[in-house]
Amino acid sequence: MGARILVLGVKVPFTSGGQDALMRSLVRELAARGHTVDTIELPFVVEPKEQLINQAALWRAWDFGRFGGQPVDLLIATKFPSYYARGAIKSVWLVHEHRAMYDLYASRFSDFSDDARDEALREMLTEGDKRMLAECDYRAAISNNVAQRVKTFHGLQCATIYPPLPLGDQYRFNPQPGNTSSDAYVLSVGRICSIKRVDLMLKAMPYIRSGVTLKIVGTPDEPGIMRYLQNEIAAHNISSRVEFLGRVSDEKLLELYANALCVYYAPLDEDYGYVTLEALASGKPVIAGTDSGGVLEFVRDRENGLVIQATSDNVALAVNELAANPALTEKLGRNGRALVQDLGFTQRGWDDVINGLLSPLSSNSCAPSLPGSAA
Amino acid sequence: MRLAVFNPANSEARYFTQHVLEPLPQCKKFLIGLGSDINPLTYFPDNQDTKTCVLHHLVDDITVRTERLLLGAIPGVTIVHNIFMSSHGPEAIINSAFSDTISLLKRALTKFPARSKEYPRDKYYGVRELSLSLLPIFTDPTMHAEFLKRSVGVPNLAVTSAYLPWPVTISYQRHVPRSSEISHLNPLRIGLSCGVRLGGRAHQLMRALSKLNNPSLVKVVWLVPHEKDVSLTREFCAAWPNILVEIKSGRTPESWLELTKTLDVAVHLHFGMFEVPGPYLPISLGAGVPCIVSSPAASYLPAGAAIFIRPGAISSGGGEVAELRFAISELLKAERNVNTELALDYVADNHAPQIIQSEFLSLLEDNREALINAQIKLRDLRLWARAELLAEIKTPAVLDDVFSELGWHAQPTPPFKGDSVIGSNA
Numbered sequence: 001m002g003a004r005i006l007v008l009g010v011k012v013p014f015t016s017g018g019q020d021a022l023m024r025s026l027v028r029e030l031a032a033r034g035h036t037v038d039t040i041e042l043p044f045v046v047e048p049k050e051q052l053i054n055q056a057a058l059w060r061a062w063d064f065g066r067f068g069g070q071p072v073d074l075l076i077a078t079k080f081p082s083y084y085a086r087g088a089i090k091s092v093w094l095v096h097e098h099r100a101m102y103d104l105y106a107s108r109f110s111d112f113s114d115d116a117r118d119e120a121l122r123e124m125l126t127e128g129d130k131r132m133l134a135e136c137d138y139r140a141a142i143s144n145n146v147a148q149r150v151k152t153f154h155g156l157q158c159a160t161i162y163p164p165l166p167l168g169d170q171y172r173f174n175p176q177p178g179n180t181s182s183d184a185y186v187l188s189v190g191r192i193c194s195i196k197r198v199d200l201m202l203k204a205m206p207y208i209r210s211g212v213t214l215k216i217v218g219t220p221d222e223p224g225i226m227r228y229l230q231n232e233i234a235a236h237n238i239s240s241r242v243e244f245l246g247r248v249s250d251e252k253l254l255e256l257y258a259n260a261l262c263v264y265y266a267p268l269d270e271d272y273g274y275v276t277l278e279a280l281a282s283g284k285p286v287i288a289g290t291d292s293g294g295v296l297e298f299v300r301d302r303e304n305g306l307v308i309q310a311t312s313d314n315v316a317l318a319v320n321e322l323a324a325n326p327a328l329t330e331k332l333g334r335n336g337r338a339l340v341q342d343l344g345f346t347q348r349g350w351d352d353v354i355n356g357l358l359s360p361l362s363s364n365s366c367a368p369s370l371p372g373s374a375a
Numbered sequence: 376m377r378l379a380v381f382n383p384a385n386s387e388a389r390y391f392t393q394h395v396l397e398p399l400p401q402c403k404k405f406l407i408g409l410g411s412d413i414n415p416l417t418y419f420p421d422n423q424d425t426k427t428c429v430l431h432h433l434v435d436d437i438t439v440r441t442e443r444l445l446l447g448a449i450p451g452v453t454i455v456h457n458i459f460m461s462s463h464g465p466e467a468i469i470n471s472a473f474s475d476t477i478s479l480l481k482r483a484l485t486k487f488p489a490r491s492k493e494y495p496r497d498k499y500y501g502v503r504e505l506s507l508s509l510l511p512i513f514t515d516p517t518m519h520a521e522f523l524k525r526s527v528g529v530p531n532l533a534v535t536s537a538y539l540p541w542p543v544t545i546s547y548q549r550h551v552p553r554s555s556e557i558s559h560l561n562p563l564r565i566g567l568s569c570g571v572r573l574g575g576r577a578h579q580l581m582r583a584l585s586k587l588n589n590p591s592l593v594k595v596v597w598l599v600p601h602e603k604d605v606s607l608t609r610e611f612c613a614a615w616p617n618i619l620v621e622i623k624s625g626r627t628p629e630s631w632l633e634l635t636k637t638l639d640v641a642v643h644l645h646f647g648m649f650e651v652p653g654p655y656l657p658i659s660l661g662a663g664v665p666c667i668v669s670s671p672a673a674s675y676l677p678a679g680a681a682i683f684i685r686p687g688a689i690s691s692g693g694g695e696v697a698e699l700r701f702a703i704s705e706l707l708k709a710e711r712n713v714n715t716e717l718a719l720d721y722v723a724d725n726h727a728p729q730i731i732q733s734e735f736l737s738l739l740e741d742n743r744e745a746l747i748n749a750q751i752k753l754r755d756l757r758l759w760a761r762a763e764l765l766a767e768i769k770t771p772a773v774l775d776d777v778f779s780e781l782g783w784h785a786q787p788t789p790p791f792k793g794d795s796v797i798g799s800n801a
Contacts, residue, residue, distance in 0.1 A: 053768055053770075053783065054770055054774065061776070106467065110465075112467055114473065115471075115760075116760030117487065117760045153416060
């Protein structure tokens with residue numbers, strides 16, 4: 001008999017990203033295994049940051065243990081602050097905490113200053129996070145990178161369970177896309193925000209051989225980011241070579257991956273990055289940064305992609321190398337596709353996920369010993 | 376009293392920690408909490424006691440941006456390696472409210488400033504960091520002098536300030552002659568540890584070398600901090616194509632010490648406070664390497680312990696460049712005019728790690744009461760800040776139980792007693 005499970009997440013209205021795909025896939029896979037599953041998402045805002053504390057408290061205030069006269073068997077939390085939820089056995093499959101207080105603290109991506117009130121806020125939430133994560137009956141993270149952060153900042157062990165690909169084995173492999181070099185394009189996929197560093201790709205375009213264009217899939221989720229990017233496009237006179245596609249259908253995304261020259265994905269210290277694996281599954285080399293975090297758990301320089309110091313000059317050099325050397329591009333692509341298949345990131349990877357997250361429901365449960373768990 | 380020492384990211388700060396702080400854990404009055412088990416980002420003094428003080432390092436290095444921010448969030452004892460920062464630091468402190476924080480601690484302000492308040496930029500980078508240091512300890516005497524000069528009339532938290540030399544163990548082995556003492560090396564190996572900025576005076580050295588009768592008799596071995604500095608240094612050197620230069624990255628006190636074993640002369644021409652010799656000059660002296668130095672950064676060295684160059688000197692004979700050329704020419708003739716014994720004695724007297732450790736402890740002991748008092752004031756400010764934060768966010772009553780469960784309610788703020796005793800009241 002299936003369990004009654006609630007998958008908990010947060011939602012920034014009008015945007016979508018990896019977490020949406022993760023939750024949809026998880027719910028689908030749980031349901032396919034006979035569980036009764038539903039999702040609860042609360043809106044999330046990062047500004048003003050002082051409100052983070054009320055948002056966390058709201059998750060804690062509600063008793064998620066019983067709905068419609070029936071008990072809930074398991075809560076699966078994903079992202080800050082959904083793991084503040086209570087009322088039932090709780091697993092966490094951590095996408096990330098509020099990174100501005102942790103790994104992004106003191107970077108340009110954090111708004112926590114030395115004001116004593118900011119420090120008070122950071123203290124309350126950091127200690128709250130530790131307590132809430134510690135009380136989970138099972139802890140896993142979506143990558144070694146995220147698991148290591150939990151270890152570093154809270155001293156808590158956390159297994160790693162990589163999310164399988166949202167579109168399973170549907171990714172197509174077209175090793176020699178484009179009939180002519182003028183069809184070649186670089187694909188960028190993901191939420192459009194500064195930490196994803198799409199601007200480096202844009203600034204590289206003037207130095208990339210003519211005929212190669214850039215297609216950008218994703219929606220902006222940061223104030224002013226589109227104006228900044230449009231300014232860059234105007235300043236570099238590259239409007240004819242850059243196309244913003246917004247949100248696209250799954251079918252269209254598969255087609256875009258299949259026919260790309262390569263995929264640019266060089267965010268700063270990414271948690272995991274579906275895009276990486278989607279690109280590799282489609283047999284496309286990934287251009288990543290040496291500081292791209294979880295992306296580097298899969299992308300290996302000159303094995304299945306190019307890992308560069310993240311500057312626009314280096315991005316241009318990398319794209320030009322791939323454009324000029326189809327044999328190298330194809331070889332890297334084939335290696336990447338083989339890696340994804342070897343790792344089982346298509347359909348069968350879900351068994352590991354479900355077994356781990358549901359392990360607290362079995363008697364004497366404990367975290368499974370998983371490969372890649374953070375020490 | 377306890378001292379919580381964060382694990383510094385910068386190599387020079389780490390060197391200081393290893394040679395001064397790590398040997399001190401058994402000290403009776405001060406328990407030194409060290410290193411990797413203290414994560415600065417999850418260290419919160421409110422969970423400690425008011426007898427625990429944090430120790431920061433202030434270094435002009437992009438790798439220590441977190442420490443630079445935390446220095447203001449959790450003020451403490453600061454080992455100051457540089458006072459002139461090359462940037463405002465992390466974006467989050469560009470509009471730092473540190474001046475108001477100091478006023479709050481001194482009770483010159485009775486209300487927290489509005490979140491939207493904007494602050495004028497510092498006149499020079501580093502004002503914030505020095506103003507927020509409870510006990511700034513300088514590793515360079517000229518920087519200390521500059522701080523004393525500039526801090527007059529400027530509100531700050533300092534209970535006092537001090538100079539503490541870099542700890543250096545003499546590495547020169549008297550029974551093992553240096554390679555240059557066995558046979559006159561060709562080319563003469565000249566070590567450089569500075570950057571390419573004007574304060575390092577490397578341009579003057581290069582000009583002097585290019586004017587040697589035979590520049591091929593010398594080779595510059597230039598140790599730069601990071602890999603990214605190599606290309607800039609190479610571009611700098613391109614102006615003197617006749618000078619043989621080997622550029623190495625990964626400068627740390629340890630790597631410099633290793634390099635000194637292969638040097639015939641070390642050049643430390645730092646000029647003013649804008650580039651300081653750091654631990655590299657005393658390490659060179661302690662390695663028995665003849666040193667060419669410039670005042671004011673090395674004006675405290677005894678005459679004869681090094682070859683002195685007057686920075687910026689202009690005379691009919693050519694000034695600084697001519698002096699450098701002459702010094703190198705003399706070294707090429709093996710006429711050093713440098714008393715390495717004197718230099719070694721100087722290092723033993725002034726830089727011995729045991730002396731520095733003892734001096735550091737004395738500083739803490741002498742200021743123990745003032746530091747504890749400052750910790751109490753800082754704790755009270757933090758409690759006050761939490762109450763302010765909770766008032767700002769207007770938490771609905773329905774969340775009261777959650778706030779109680781998580782310990783998020785405002786805690787009683789002890790009233791400030793008497794006048795502030797932190798720092799100057801300017």
